[in-house]
Structures are given as structure tokens and as C-alpha cells.
């Protein structure tokens with residue numbers, strides 16, 4: 001079926017339900033997807049029960065309520081249809097709104113899914129928060145205020161990373177949000193913290209792209225900003241958002257010149273940024289990427305409902321708790337990244353790996369891996385192993401890589417799923433970022449196998465050129 005038919009079928013099934021159990025993932029995309037559907041249904045007078053899971057897997061399946069409610073899966077479900085079948089959940093009770101690789105149930109049970117991977121190129125870079133927004137808008141055209149959350153979810157799932165802006169239907173949603181006065185698109189620097197961090201910190205923390213002479217050197221960033229007159233004094237601490245248009249232009253051209261003078265291209269230096277000027281100044285809610293980090297922090301520290309409360313408009317108690325989670329989250333990730341860099345990784349053929357044991361919670365290991373990779377050899381995907389809280393018999397493997405490595409034929413999701421299945425585990429994710437659970441004891445063989453599979457992908461990839 002086409003996307004229009006699927007979206008309206010989902011909207012009809014949701015609005016006809018007497019009660020909904022909403023099973024969602026705990027990252028920014030999952031929390032915003034939850035919030036979009038939950039708010040749309042609440043407005044229709046339909047009760048919603050939240051069930052947040054960090055992954056849908058055999059140990060979390062029992063969390064799905066065994067009642068008459070319609071089970072709506074957001075940001076997960078497509079890849080776990082076999083588990084739903086095994087648990088005896090009937091297709092009449094299920095609607096899946098997802099963007100992960102779809103895997104049909106082995107015994108042929110057909111679950112209804114709206115999945116952005118099924119509708120062609122325009123939909124490929126659209127996360128679950130995009131799909132859920134289309135459904136919410138179909139339920140009631142007045143739900144356009146939820147577009148803002150959709151942009152947060154898409155940005156949180158890195159849908160804008162490769163091209164420096166959202167594309168296809170995800171960009172249409174951002175335009176929809178702008179047309180209804182919920183956001184403003186600004187061409188800005190491809191840096192983080194544009195609403196909350198002093199400009200010299202945004203610049204010196206930038207690692208994609210690396211700005212020669214500035215990245216990792218806050219004092220040099222201050223010098224540059226003073227020299228161009230953007231900072232009045234070295235103690236200035238204005239944010240990017242506080243610059244006037246002419247100051248922003250001057251900054252852009254100065255940094256671009258610096259890149260070109262060092263033989264770098266400037267294509268990744270700029271990115272479309274999504275600001276929410278209806279939120280309080282100098283808070284992480286002012287732009288999509290900082291908002292997404294706050295939600296990720298809530299989810300990773302087992303408080304997705306706090307993030308959902310913020311999405312639903314809480315700016316009091318829950319918001320303050322979310323701020324606290326964000327600070328904690330940042331310092332733990334920084335520590336984890338330092339731990340990986342100080343301990344060092346093992347090179348295993350085309351990949352690099354480290355086992356961090358139980359030092360850090362498995363929920364932040366993927367993010368820490370990504371951050372550490374930016375300071376390691378970015379041509380080799382990183383695989384980080386860690387223990388899983390409450391699951392003493394399993395290890396979690398998180399892999400991250402860069403777009404340039406994908407272009408050489410690498411697909412982390414494919415390699416991890418294949419290898420994990422061979423050792424009695426399971427994997428999932430995307431080509432650029434993926435994870436797997438494997439039984440303890442097989443980790444050395446597992447790493448060898450992943451390395452082999454990635455090498456085979458590279459061999460095939462180069463043969464295709």
C-alpha cells in the first residue's frame with residue numbers, strides 16, 4: 001500500500017480504539033513519537049497507557065499489557081514482529097509506526113506497519129517521530145503544534161547529520177511547523193549548543209568538521225572571536241543565537257576562510273538549525289538538537305516519562321528534573337569517552353574494539369562510542385562491549401561509524417544482526433549505528449566474526465566501484 005493509504009488506515013484504527021497501550025523506545029525519537037501519538041489520542045478522549053522499553057526483546061515482551069487495548073508500537077516493532085507472533089499477539093491488536101528495518105514474522109502473521117523505509121527515497125530519512133506526526137495530523141488537522149516534537153525526534157535520530165539539514169518528508173514537516181509558527185529554520189554553524197553554550201565553546205567543541213586551530217582549543221576560539229569583534233572581551237560568553245545577522249555572517253566567513261586556508265572543504269561547516277523561539281531563552285528547549293539531547297538524557301537514565309512530560313508542556317517540576325538528568329548525562333558521557341581514549345582500543349582487522357565491563361550503564365555506551373570514535377581512527381568502525389544491568393548472562397555490543405565508511409559498503413546493522421544470530425543473540429539498528437545482545441562467553445569469537453563480516457562488506461563494496 002502507499003503511504004497515504006497506510007497513514008489514514010493507522011489514523012482510523014487509532015481513533016476507533018477504546019483504549020491504547022503505547023509501547024515506545026526510550027530515546028529522543030521514541031519519546032517524541034510517544035508524545036505525538038499520546039497527545040493526539042488524549043485530544044480525542046482516548047485513554048493511553050505508556051510502556052517505555054529500551055528495546056523490544058524477549059525480556060521486555062512481558063511488559064506489553066495482556067488486555068483488549070490496541071497496542072501501538074512507536075520507534076520499534078518492525079524488526080520484532082517475530083517476537084509479537086511468538087507472544088501470541090494478534091494482528092487486530094497491533095499498529096506499528098516505525099522506521100527501523102522491517103523483519104516479517106517467521107510464521108507469516110502479518111502485522112500492520114507504517115514504516116518510512118517502505119515508501120521510497122522521500123521517506124528514507126524520516127524517523128518514527130515523522131511517521132507518528134503524519135498519523136497525528138491525519139487524526140486531526142489541528143494537531144500541527146505536534147510538528148515541533150516531530151522535528152526534535154528526527155534531529156535526535158540524526159536524520160539531518162549527513163546532509164546538514166532534514167530532507168524529504170522530514171523537511172516538509174519542518175516547513176509545516178514553520179508555516180504554523182512553531183519553529184524557525186536558520187542557516188547556522190554545524191556546532192552544538194547554539195542556544196546555551198558560549199560561542200567559543202560551541203566552536204572549540206566542534207569535531208564534525210574539525211576546524212583547524214579551533215577544535216579542542218577554547219582559548220584560540222576566544223582569540224578569533226575577539227579579533228573579529230564578535231566578542232567585546234575575552235570574558236564575553238554570548239551564544240550563537242544571540243548574534244545579530246551580520247555578526248553571524250562575519251563569523252561564518254571567518255571560520256570558512258580558516259578552513260580553506262588549511263586546505264579543508266567547508267561543506268560540513270554549515271547546517272540548517274531548527275529554533276523554537278516560543279521557548280525560554282538560553283534553555284536546551286530553544287533548538288531541536290539540544291532539546292533532543294535533553295530527551296535522550298531522560299531516557300538513558302531510565303526516566304523517559306519525565307521527557308514525555310516536558311514534551312507535553314511541563315516547564316515546572318518535571319522540566320527541572322530533566323535539566324538535572326541532562327547535566328548528569330553530559331558528565332557521564334564525557335567520562336566514558338575519556339575512559340575509552342585513555343584505555344585504548346584493540347584493532348581487529350577493519351574494526352576497533354574495547355570491552356568496558358560494567359563501568360558505565362549500557363544505555364550510554366553507544367553515545368560514548370560515537371564520541372570516542374571522533375577522536376580515534378574514523379576509518380574503522382568502533383565496537384564497544386559492556387555488561388547489561390539486570391542481565392548477567394548477556395553482553396551488549398554497540399557499533400558506530402561514519403558516512404564515508406558506509407560509502408565503502410559497510411552496513412553495521414547487517415553485520416551485527418548476522419553475527420549475533422550465529423551466537424544465539426540478537427541485533428538491530430541502522431547501517432551507521434547498531435547494537436546487539438550476545439550471550440556472555442562468546443565475545444572473542446563474536447568480535448572475530450563481526451570483523452570478518454565487515455571485511456567482506458568492504459571487499460564487495462570496493463568490487464562494486
Ligand SMILES: [Mn+2]
Nearest residue numbers: 029075128157
Ligand atoms: Mn528512531
